[in-house]
Amino acid sequence: MIDTSSHVVARNNEGNTEQRKEHCSNIKISNTEKVWTSLVAGAAAGGLAKTTIAPLDRTKINFQISKKPYSAKAAMKFIVNSYHKEGLMSLWRGNSATMVRIVPYAAIQFTAHEQWKRVLKVNGTETTSTTMRFLAGSLAGVTSQSMTYPLDLVRARMAVTEKSEYRTLRQVFTRIYRQEGLMAFYRGFLATILGVIPYAGCSFFTYGTLKNISAVYTENSPGLAAISSLVCGALAGAVGQTSSYPMDIVRRRIQTSAIKGQHYHTIYSSATKIYAEEGAMAFFKGLSMNWVKGPVAAGISYATYDVVCNGLRKIIN
Structure with a gap:
């Protein structure tokens, strides 16, 4: 439990800490500068986070669209088999499509959230x-998803097919x-929009709330602030993923039904x-x-966004 009186004293002494810390939005710059710094920071955050967890993402999608039961052992078997059959880089198959999608998606999402x-x-x-x-979080998710959805569908198609079937992004689109x-x-x-509303809403809400508290x-501790961003982002990611996961299963089945x-x-x-x-557990x-x-992806994403965004705004301020 956080002592309310100490919170009040701290705000008086530090000049409204909460406003300064939430997504670096209190640095005095023009709205145009806020937009382009958010776009750059969001793009960096999304690209780094998704590349880090790409092998796990591909594994998850393959189980989502199949009737095979999921287990940690089965997931590891899929990863090992992919490595032996197609090599290490096969674990990042579809990541090029992910980058084409996630860089503008994350850039738009973070910027839309601020706006x-x-x-x-x-x-x-x-x-x-x-x-x-x-x-605000839900509308940011809807905005970014609406503008980049075809790229999400293409990424899902590439993730669940062999390299010989879809070799390039252009081939998939064509x-x-x-x-x-x-x-x-x-x-x-x-299905995606119905899923992104609770996901983005819960994720941004949880992150903002936890950041205000911490x-x-x-x-006065940059190192501790970075760790705080990672932890708050991880918790926000876990809450968001859990709230929207059943709809994620449904949308992946619809997206890939034509090729399966x-x-x-x-x-x-x-x-x-x-x-x-x-059965119900399939959801x-x-x-x-x-x-x-x-949580790993969300932690990296939020932390990267805060660091890059703060850095850019301090440079131009």
């Missing part, structure tokens, strides 16, 4: 409405367009089919791996 906070008057303090904090039509690039989009103790010869079309029919054939297949990779 939505400005629009909704989320000021980073404890007096801010819980609903507004959650809404084949999907010719064989399935333009609308195929948005297959599973509604800021008073890390203000399976019939997953609408959210309702897909969810019903999964439940009837595999949480691979979640334990997400509790490993999700």
Whole structure:
């Protein structure tokens, strides 16, 4: 339990610590400068985080779209078999598509979050409405997902196929367009949006809340602040992943149904089919791996964003 009186004293002495620490938004620069620094910091954060956990991400997707039961042993077997059959770099198969998607996605998401906070008057303090904090995160997720969704679908297709089937991003885009039509690039989009609302909302809300709580103790210690960002980001990632995971299963089935010869079309029919054939626990297949990779990715992402964003804004300020 944090002592409220000490919190008040600290805010008076440090000049409103909470506002200074949440996503480096209190450094006095123009909104245009805020936008481009957020874009650069978000791009760096997303690229580093996703590359770090790419092998686990590919493994998770393969279990999500199959009826095979998930276990840590089975996951390790998949990784080892991929290594023996296709080499070490096969574990990063689809990561080029991930980078093409995640760099603009993360850049847009972090920037949109900051701008939505400005629009909704989320000021980073404890007096801010819980609903507004959650809404700002959710809208940031919807904004970024809507603008980059085709790249997410392509990444999923590459992650679950052999290299001989899809060799390049251009080949994937061309084949999907010719064989399935333009609308195929948005297959599973509604399921994704329904999943990203609780994920982004819970993730940004949890991170902002935890950073506010810890800021008073890390203000004068850059090293401790970096560790705090990692820990808060990890916890935010775990909360966000857990809240949205069942919908993630549904969207992956819909995204990859065309190449797997399976019939997953609408959210309702897909969810019903999964439940009837595999049971309720199928909606949480691979979640334990997400509790490993999700917090790692989120921790790296939030920490990288804070460091790069703060650094750029201090340079131009």
